[in-house]
């Protein structure tokens with residue numbers, strides 16, 4: 180018996196590596212693989228790897244996540260975000276495994292200011308959103324024993340980069356920053372996603388399907404950035420930043436269009452796990468405490 184964790188080196192993947200051992204008694208030993216062991220562009224390799232490991236549970240934390248670059252690489256994004264999850268689901272079905280897959284708030288257009296439920300109509304605005312939606316559909320078509328967890332605005336200690344790390348880097352170099360104030364979402368710590376996935380995986384047989392999960396309460400990117408600087412200073416980080424100007428999205432054009440109101444309704448997962456997700460600001464404090472401690476220990 181085993182759990183195959185795909186995309187083990189991403190920001191959520193690395194957190195899952197630490198939380199999934201909690202469910203080893205149910206599903207077996209954790210086998211984490213990164214891109215060098217399983218490249219998701221190779222659909223044959225997906226089938227043969229899953230067949231040789233014959234896991235009880237597959238958790239897919241890998242994805243093409245470069246939202247803007249996806250606009251100019253739609254085929255590659257489609258291969259990794261749509262075809263590969265479909266191939267994982269087929270391979271899971273062939274060995275009676277369950278599949279937990281991560282999706283995104285960007286499957287919605289976010290044009291109206293009310294939190295989106297799992298059953299609400301999707302209407303992705305970007306190539307990334309369209310390919311992630313196609314991945315969800317490919318899984319649903321071939322595998323009942325699945326959990327698709329849509330999340331949003333993810334940051335964490337691990338991985339190459341995210342909004343928190345980018346803001347901290349810029350805040351050390353600059354005294355003024357302009358940050359978008361008319362996109363609203365729920366900043367979500369990768370560690371909380373990993374905990375939620377780990378707990379939810381135990382319910383895959385009784386309650387399969389699609390779930391929304393984010394940290395609770397909402398913010399604009401501008402409010403999030405301001406909170407990052409306040410909390411980082413409270414943890415003892417020295418920053419050059421003095422002024423954070425709120426700007427409209429129209430002043431910060433990007434290749435991919437983002438949903439203006441990107442809040443997910445998380446009542447369904449709360450009902451199954453019997454507890455609500457932490458407030459985003461509380462999780463941000465925890466993450467920064469860990470991040471500052473680790474970065475200070477690296478410099479001493």
Ligand SMILES: NC(=O)c1ccc[n+]([C@@H]2O[C@H](COP(=O)([O-])OP(=O)(O)OC[C@H]3O[C@@H](n4cnc5c(N)ncnc54)[C@H](OP(=O)(O)O)[C@@H]3O)[C@@H](O)[C@H]2O)c1
Nearest residue numbers: 188189190191214218219241242244281283330331333338
């Ligand atoms: N980040 C967000 O704000 C956000 C928001 C909503 C949903 N999500 C979803 O959350 C999940 C986890 O995202 P994340 O934030 O942890 O992203 P991440 O840090 O970019 O991790 C993605 C991982 O996928 C791997 N990967 C990419 N192409 C691959 C391939 N061809 N074969 C094998 N592995 C490949 C990457 O490997 P390399 O490091 O080698 O490239 C990386 O380790 C994804 O499904 C994403 O769509 C993310």
